[in-house]
Structure formats: C-alpha cells, structure tokens
Amino acid sequence: MLRIATASLCAYCRRRAQILSFRSCSTPSASGVENKLLVDALYDLSVDIRKIRKFKGWVLFQSTVYVSETAGLLRDMGADGPVIARVLEQHPEAILCRPEDVRAQRDLWESVCTNRRDLVGIIEKFPASFFTVSHHANQKDNIHYFQSLRLNKRIISKLMASAPQSFSCPVEQNQEVVRTLTEAYLGLGGDQGNMKIWLQKLLTQNPFVLMKPPEAIVENLDFLRDRGFTTEELLQLISKLRGFFSELSVDGMRETLAYSQDVLQCTDSELREITLKCPALLYYPTPILADRFKGLLGAGISMRQVMDTPTVLELTTQIVLYRIQKLRSLGYDISTGSLEALNGTKKDFEVSHGRLHLRQERPLFNPVAPLKGPEE
Numbered sequence: 001m002l003r004i005a006t007a008s009l010c011a012y013c014r015r016r017a018q019i020l021s022f023r024s025c026s027t028p029s030a031s032g033v034e035n036k037l038l039v040d041a042l043y044d045l046s047v048d049i050r051k052i053r054k055f056k057g058w059v060l061f062q063s064t065v066y067v068s069e070t071a072g073l074l075r076d077m078g079a080d081g082p083v084i085a086r087v088l089e090q091h092p093e094a095i096l097c098r099p100e101d102v103r104a105q106r107d108l109w110e111s112v113c114t115n116r117r118d119l120v121g122i123i124e125k126f127p128a129s130f131f132t133v134s135h136h137a138n139q140k141d142n143i144h145y146f147q148s149l150r151l152n153k154r155i156i157s158k159l160m161a162s163a164p165q166s167f168s169c170p171v172e173q174n175q176e177v178v179r180t181l182t183e184a185y186l187g188l189g190g191d192q193g194n195m196k197i198w199l200q201k202l203l204t205q206n207p208f209v210l211m212k213p214p215e216a217i218v219e220n221l222d223f224l225r226d227r228g229f230t231t232e233e234l235l236q237l238i239s240k241l242r243g244f245f246s247e248l249s250v251d252g253m254r255e256t257l258a259y260s261q262d263v264l265q266c267t268d269s270e271l272r273e274i275t276l277k278c279p280a281l282l283y284y285p286t287p288i289l290a291d292r293f294k295g296l297l298g299a300g301i302s303m304r305q306v307m308d309t310p311t312v313l314e315l316t317t318q319i320v321l322y323r324i325q326k327l328r329s330l331g332y333d334i335s336t337g338s339l340e341a342l343n344g345t346k347k348d349f350e351v352s353h354g355r356l357h358l359r360q361e362r363p364l365f366n367p368v369a370p371l372k373g374p375e376e
Contacts, residue, residue: 034060038095041067046085052092059092069099073106079120091127101133108136112143112157126161135168142167142174149178155200163207173210180214184221188235198239206243216246223250227257228272240279248283259286263293264303278310292317299324300335309339323349 039060042049045067052060074084088094094102106119109130113119123130132139139160146156160167166174181202185195202209224234238245260281261271275281281289295317296306306312312320323342324334332341342349 032061035063035065038062038065038067042088042092045071045088046081047088047092048085051089056092059096062096065095066097066099067095070095070097070102073099073102074120074123077106077116077120077123079123083120083124087123087127091131094127094131097131097133101136102131104136105130105133108140108143109157109160112153112160114153118157122157122161126164129161129164132164132168138170139167141171142169145171145174149199150196151200151203155204159203159207159210163210166207166210177210177212177214180217181209184217184238185235188221188231188238190235190239198242202242204243206246209243209246212246216249219250220245220248220253223253228268233272233276236276237279237282241282244283252285253282255286256281256284256289259289263289264307266307270307274307274310278313280314281310284313289313292320295320301339302335305339309343312339312342315342 039049042052049060070088071084074087079087109119109122110116113122143156143160146159178199181199182195185198186192190198221234221238224237225231229237241248257271257275260274261268264271264274266274292313292315293306296312297303299321301312315323320342327334327341334341
C-alpha cells in the first residue's frame with residue numbers, strides 16, 4: 001500500500017493516494033520503478049525532476065514521503081514557490097523527514113535565528129543542514145553550550161549551517177576542542193577580555209575547526225615553539241591564522257618551511273620573521289609555493305624583495321603578472337621598486353594604481369606662472 005502526501009494533486013490523484021502507517025523513509029518502491037505520484041507532486045511544485053534524477057534519483061523510488069507537509073512547513077515559514085522548489089531540488093531527502101521532526105527542527109533553529117526570513121535564507125542555502133533531523137538532542141545541547149560561551153545568535157546559526165557535523169556530535173567533543181583552543185590562547189599570553197572576540201573570529205572564519213582533534217593544535221604549537229618562535233610570536237601567528245591554524249600539520253609545515261628557506265637562502269631567524277609577516281607560508285603546499293616563486297623570478301623580482309615583502313606570495317601568479325604589467329604601463333619598475341605596490345585586494349590595487357596614474361598625468365604646479373583667464 002502507498003502513502004504519499006502532495007501539495008496540489010488533482011482530485012483523481014488524491015483519491016488514489018492511500019494512507020498507511022509510517023515505514024522506514026529509505027524503503028524503495030517494491031515495483032522497482034519511480035513513484036509516479038511522488039514525481040507528479042514534485043512537478044506540481046515546479047521542481048526540476050531532472051536534477052533529482054541526475055544526482056539523487058533513489059529518492060524518487062521511495063514509497064513513504066511527505067511532500068505536502070514539507071512544502072507546507074516551508075511555506076508557513078515564509079518561503080515562496082521558487083524557494084521551495086530550489087530547496088527540494090538541492091535536498092530532495094527533505095520529503096523523507098517526518099513532519100513532527102521538521103517542526104522540531106524549525107523550533108530549534110528559530111531559537112538561534114533573528115526571524116523566520118533569516119531562517120528561510122539559511123534553509124535555501126544549506127537545506128541539508130536544516131533537514132538533519134537524526135541528531136536533534138545533540139544539536140540542542142550544542143546550541144546551549146555555545147550560548148553559554150556568549151556567542152551571539154548570528155554566529156551560532158552560521159556554525160549550524162556551514163558545519164552541521166559539529167552540532168550533530170556529542171557536546172563533550174566541542175567542549176574539549178574549545179577548552180584546548182582557549183587554553184592555548186591564554187597560555188600564550190592572550191587577554192581574557194579579548195578571548196570571546198578571538199573565539200568568534202576563529203569559529204566564523206573556519207567552523208570546521210571544531211571537527212579537528214585537539215591534540216593537533218597542541219602538536220602544531222609545540223613544533224613552532226621548537227623552531228624558535230617565542231610565546232608572543234606564537235600568539236601573533238594563531239591570531240592571524242585563526243581557524244586555519246587547526247588545518248596545519250607538523251609534516252606540512254616542516255616541508256614548506258624547509259622549501260622556503262632553501263629557495264630564499266635565509267637564516268632560521270630570517271625565516272621566522274618572514275613567516276610572521278606572511279603566515280600563509282605555513283599552509284601553502286610546496287607545489288603552489290614553487291609556482292609562485294617561479295613566477296616572481298620570471299618577472300625580474302629578486303628573492304631579497306620577496307623577503308622584504310613576503311605577503312606577495314599570497315597572490316596567485318596570474319594576479320601578480322597582471323599587476324606587474326599594469327604598473328609597468330605607468331613606468332613603474334617593479335624590479336627596483338617596492339613590492340608593496342603589488343599587494344592588497346583588487347580594490348586596494350586599483351586605488352594605488354589610480355594614484356600612480358594621476359601622479360603621472362598631473363602637471364607640476366608652477367607658483368610663479370601667470371594664471372590664465374577663461375577666455376585665454
């Protein structure tokens with residue numbers, strides 16, 4: 001027997017739909033063919049069935065689904081037809097969730113969202129995060145824990161959306177990671193008063209830091225300390241790297257630092273200074289660094305210049321070459337000038353490039369030259 005709920009089936013189809021007791025949402029249709037009533041219901045909602053068939057076709061074979069209930073709940077939250085269609089296209093498994101579970105998720109998410117409009121925006125972008133209903137108790141416990149850290153609603157909702165695994169795990173796991181992070185920060189001389197802001201920035205930049213084993217953070221600090229970085233310098237590094245610090249590995253750092261020192265021909269002390277200016281050296285893979293060093297050398301830039309302005313390594317070779325060309329068109333010799341002219345975001349570069357352009361075109365003012373009248 002078949003149970004299917006649809007949003008706007010014709011009377012004939014509604015008469016055909018029969019309600020049975022709930023069964024497992026992953027049970028495929030016994031006939032081995034697509035559930036026609038389900039497909040028709042999705043068509044009625046303007047869902048692109050081709051996308052579902054291409055990526056998650058197995059959903060269309062399910063016999064226990066909740067199309068109208070799911071669409072109705074989304075509609076009650078303020079989602080319009082196109083948004084509902086996009087959500088079901090991206091995450092068709094949503095129609096397999098029991099309505100009571102979805103309502104419980106809605107109530108939970110509303111506790112960390114400013115309003116329903118924001119919640120609908122999150123569901124549209126991260127439908128899989130919202131419809132993860134199998135770990136409701138863990139999610140609730142983790143929300144309460146992060147609220148106890150005085151993280152605001154916006155930060156918590158962003159974490160839930162972008163790193164749902166962190167909220168599906170037991171709260172003790174997150175407590176251990178946060179404890180390790182805060183102990184490391186305070187142990188390096190970080191200010192207790194700034195710790196909340198630091199933790200917010202870290203989690204916002206890389207919410208997946210919560211999925212990393214705490215031991216990795218301690219190992220990274222121990223490795224850098226053995227390389228001669230002082231406590232103050234280590235605090236500077238983790239403050240700059242924030243969430244990326246947890247992505248580092250001892251083997252990766254050892255390889256990239258050794259490669260950079262070999263190319264730059266610098267001392268250990270100089271390498272530490274360069275790393276403090278450009279912490280990205282710690283996580284860029286060697287092939288990426290090799291490509292960027294090669295591009296800089298090919299453009300006539302010396303290694304001494306790179307050591308003075310190592311942040312130029314944060315730019316891709318394509319961007320560096322483009323900017324060098326633009327500067328040369330204004331008569332700026334990058335091989336003898338400062339590499340600071342290459343640095344910054346696209347907007348930063350356009351501003352500095354514009355200043356050079358104005359400086360080149362603006363005539364020198366002669367204070368003793370007679371002023372010309374409007375008719376002259």
